[in-house]
Amino acid sequence: xxxxxxxxxxxxxxxxxxxxxxxxxxxxxxxxxxxxxxxxxxxxxxxxxxxxxxxxxxxxxxxxxxxxxxxxxxxxxxxxxxxxxxxxxxxxxxxxxxxxx
Amino acid sequence: xxxxxxxxxxxxxxxxxxxxxxxxxxxxxxxxxxxxxxxxxxxxxxxxxxxxxxxxxxxxxxxxxxxxxxxxxxxxxxxxxxxxxxxxxxxxxxxxxxxxxxxxxxxxxxxxxxxxxxxxxxxxxxxxxxxxxxxxxxxxxxxxxxxxxxxxxxxxxxxxxxxxxxxxxxxxxxxxxxxxxxxxxxxxxxxxxxxxxxxxxxxxxxxxxxxxxxxxxxxxxxxxxxxxxxxxxxxxxxxxxxxxxxxxxxxxxxxxxxxxxxxxxxxxxxxxxxxxxxxxxxxxxxxxxxxxxxxxxxxxxxxxxxxxxxxxxxxxxxxxxxxxxxxxxxxxxxxxxxxxxxxxxxxxxxxxxxxxxxxxxxxxxxxxxxxxxxxxxxxxxxxxxxxxxxxxxxxxxxxxxxxxxxxxxxxxxxxxxxxxxxxxxxxxxxxxxxxxxxxxxxxxxxxxxxxxxxxxxxxxxxxxxxx
Numbered sequence: 083x084x085x086x087x088x089x090x091x092x093x094x095x096x097x098x099x100x101x102x103x104x105x106x107x108x109x110x111x112x113x114x115x116x117x118x119x120x121x122x123x124x125x126x127x128x129x130x131x132x133x134x135x136x137x138x139x140x141x142x143x144x145x146x147x148x149x150x151x152x153x154x155x156x157x158x159x160x161x162x163x164x165x166x167x168x169x170x171x172x173x174x175x176x177x178x179x180x181x182x183x
Numbered sequence: 184x185x186x187x188x189x190x191x192x193x194x195x196x197x198x199x200x201x202x203x204x205x206x207x208x209x210x211x212x213x214x215x216x217x218x219x220x221x222x223x224x225x226x227x228x229x230x231x232x233x234x235x236x237x238x239x240x241x242x243x244x245x246x247x248x249x250x251x252x253x254x255x256x257x258x259x260x261x262x263x264x265x266x267x268x269x270x271x272x273x274x275x276x277x278x279x280x281x282x283x284x285x286x287x288x289x290x291x292x293x294x295x296x297x298x299x300x301x302x303x304x305x306x307x308x309x310x311x312x313x314x315x316x317x318x319x320x321x322x323x324x325x326x327x328x329x330x331x332x333x334x335x336x337x338x339x340x341x342x343x344x345x346x347x348x349x350x351x352x353x354x355x356x357x358x359x360x361x362x363x364x365x366x367x368x369x370x371x372x373x374x375x376x377x378x379x380x381x382x383x384x385x386x387x388x389x390x391x392x393x394x395x396x397x398x399x400x401x402x403x404x405x406x407x408x409x410x411x412x413x414x415x416x417x418x419x420x421x422x423x424x425x426x427x428x429x430x431x432x433x434x435x436x437x438x439x440x441x442x443x444x445x446x447x448x449x450x451x452x453x454x455x456x457x458x459x460x461x462x463x464x465x466x467x468x469x470x471x472x473x474x475x476x477x478x479x480x481x482x483x484x485x486x487x488x489x490x491x492x493x494x495x496x497x498x499x500x501x502x503x504x505x506x507x508x509x510x511x512x513x514x515x516x517x518x519x520x521x522x523x524x525x526x527x528x529x530x531x532x533x534x535x536x537x538x539x540x541x542x543x544x545x546x547x548x549x550x551x552x553x554x555x556x557x558x559x560x561x562x563x564x565x566x567x568x569x570x571x572x573x574x575x576x577x578x579x580x581x582x583x584x585x586x587x588x589x590x591x592x593x594x595x596x597x598x599x600x601x602x603x604x605x606x607x608x609x610x611x612x613x614x615x616x617x618x619x620x621x622x623x624x625x626x627x628x629x630x631x632x633x634x635x636x637x638x639x640x641x642x643x644x645x646x647x648x649x650x
Binding site (some may be wrong): 089090093096097100101102103104105107108109110111112113114115116117118119120121122123124125126127128129130131132133134135136137138139140141142145146147149150151152153154155156157158159160161162163164165166167168169170171172173174175 | 199203206207209210211212215216219222226229230233234239240242243247251253254255259263265267270273274276277280281283284285287291292294298308403411413414415417419425426427429433434438439440443444447530532538540542546547555557
C-alpha cells in the first residue's frame with residue numbers, strides 16, 4: 083500500500099491521459115446515441131467489481147466479509163446490468179437506413 | 184515483478200483498450216453494439232483473471248461466487264425486464280450500485296489498513312484517495328436512489344426544498360471536509376470515518392432532492408461521472424490500473440456528456456443543480472383563461488390534414504414514451520410515406536428524459552434512423568411543412584423559451600410554430616413536466632387532440648387509412 087514516488091507519478095500520468103481520452107472519445111458520439119453512451123459508460127465503471135473482489139480476497143472479520151459481499155453484489159449488478167441494458171438499447175439501432183419496413 | 188504480475192498488467196491494458204473502444208465505437212450506430220460487446224469481453228477477462236490469480240481468493244472465493252451470482256441475477260433480470268421507457272431509472276439504479284460498491288471498497292480498505300497499523304497515520308496519498316472514494320461513491324449511491332425515485336414517480340418529482348436546505352447542504356459539506364482533514368492529518372479514527380460515510384450518504388440525498396424531475400437525466404449523467412471518479416480513486420488505493428483507467432475514462436466522459444446536455448438546454452450545470460428549476464412560481468400567468476382558447480380537432484380531421492399534406496414533421500416527446508406509442512407512430516409514418524408524404528422526425532436534444540431517448544424508442548419500433556433529424560438539421564424546414572405533429576412533447580416546443588422571464592428562457596427549441604398547421608397530441612390540459620405554461624397551445628394554427636398518445640395515434644392511423 084505504500085506507493086513509491088514513481089508509482090504515484092505513473093498513476094497520475096495515467097489519470098490525466100485517461101481523462102483526455104475520455105473527453106476526446108465522447109465528443110464524437112452523436113446525440114442520438116447519448117443514452118446508450120451514458121449506459122455504456124455506466125457499465126464500464128462496473129469494473130469496480132474487480133476492486134470488490136480484491137478486498138473480498140483479504141477480508142478477515144465478519145464485518146469485512148459482509149461489507150465485501152455487499153460490494154461484490156452491488157458491483158456485479160452494475161457491470162452485468164450495465165452491459166446487458168446497453169446491448170438491449172443498441173440492438174434496436176441495427177436497422178440500416180434504406181430499410182423502409 | 185514476477186511473471187504473474189507482468190501478465191496482470193497486460194490484462195489490465197487489454198481491458199482498458201476494450202473499454203476505450205466500447206466508448207469509441209459508439210460514434211456510429213453500426214459499430215456501437217460491437218463496441219459494447221467488446222467492452223463486456225474485456226470486463227469478463229479482467230474479472231476472471233482477478234478471480235483466478237489473486238492471493239487469498241482461495242479462502243474467500245465463496246464471497247465472490249455468492250455476490251457474483253446474486254448480482255448477476257439481479258442485474259440481468261433488471262436489464263432484461265425493464266421497459267425501454269424506464270431506461271433512465273434503470274441506468275440510475277445501476278449507477279447507484281456501482282457508487283455503493285466503490286464506497287464499500289473504500290470502507291473495507293480503510294478498516295483493514297487501520298487494523299494493520301494501529302495508532303499510525305495512513306500515507307497521505309492513500310488516505311486522500313480512500314476518503315474520495317468513500318464520499319463520492321456514497322453521494323453517487325444515495326443521489327442515484329433519489330434520482331431513481333423521482334423518475335419512477337416514487338418521490339415527488341418537483342424540486343423538494345425546505346427553508347434553509349442550502350445551509351444544511353453547506354454545513355454537511357463543511358462537516359465532511361473537516362472530518363476528512365482530521366482523519367488524514369490527526370487520527371484515522373474508525374467511528375469518525377463511519378460518521379464521514381453516513382454524512383456523505385445524507386449529502387447525496389440532500390443534493391438531489393432540490394432538483395426537479397425534468398433535470399434528472401443531467402443528474403444521472405453527473406452521478407455517473409461521480410461513480411467513475413470514485414472508481415478511479417479506489418483504483419488508486421488498490422494500485423489497480425484497470426480501475427484507475429476505467430474510472431477516469433468514465434469520470435471524464437460523464438463530465439463531457441453532462442456538459443453537452445446542459446448546453447442543449449442552454450443552462451449551466453450550476454443552474455441545474457441549485458436553481459430548483461420547475462418550481463413553477465409563475466411569472467407567466469397560467470390559469471383557466473389560457474385553457475379556454477385551446478381548439479380541439481378530431482382524429483379524422485387531423486388524419487386528413489396529414490394524408491393530403493406534402494410534408495409532415497413528427498415531434499416526439501416524453502408523452503410518446505410513457506404511452507408506448509412508438510409502434511403506432513411507425514405505422515402512421517409508413518401509411519403516410521406510402522401516400523407520398525415526406526415524413527421526418529424532429530428530435531430535440533433533451534426530448535424525453537434522456538438525450539437520445541426518443542431515438543432509442545423509435546429505433547425499437549423500426550423507424551429508419553435517417554428519418555430522425557436533430558434540431559439544427561431540421562429547424563429551418565418547419566416553415567414549409569404542412570403539419571407539425573407533436574406527440575407528447577411540451578417544453579422543447581415552448582415558444583416562451585424565446586422570451587425573457589420564463590424559466591426556460593434561452594433554451595433552443597424546435598420551430599414548430601412556423602409550420603402551416605400544428606397538431607398537438609396531449610394527455611391532459613396541464614402544463615408540461617417542467618410546470619411551465621405553453622403559449623404554443625393557444626397559437627391560432629394549433630389544434631389539440633387530447634388523450635393518451637397510443638389510442639390517439641391509433642385513431643390517426645385508422646383516419647389516414649380511410650382518407
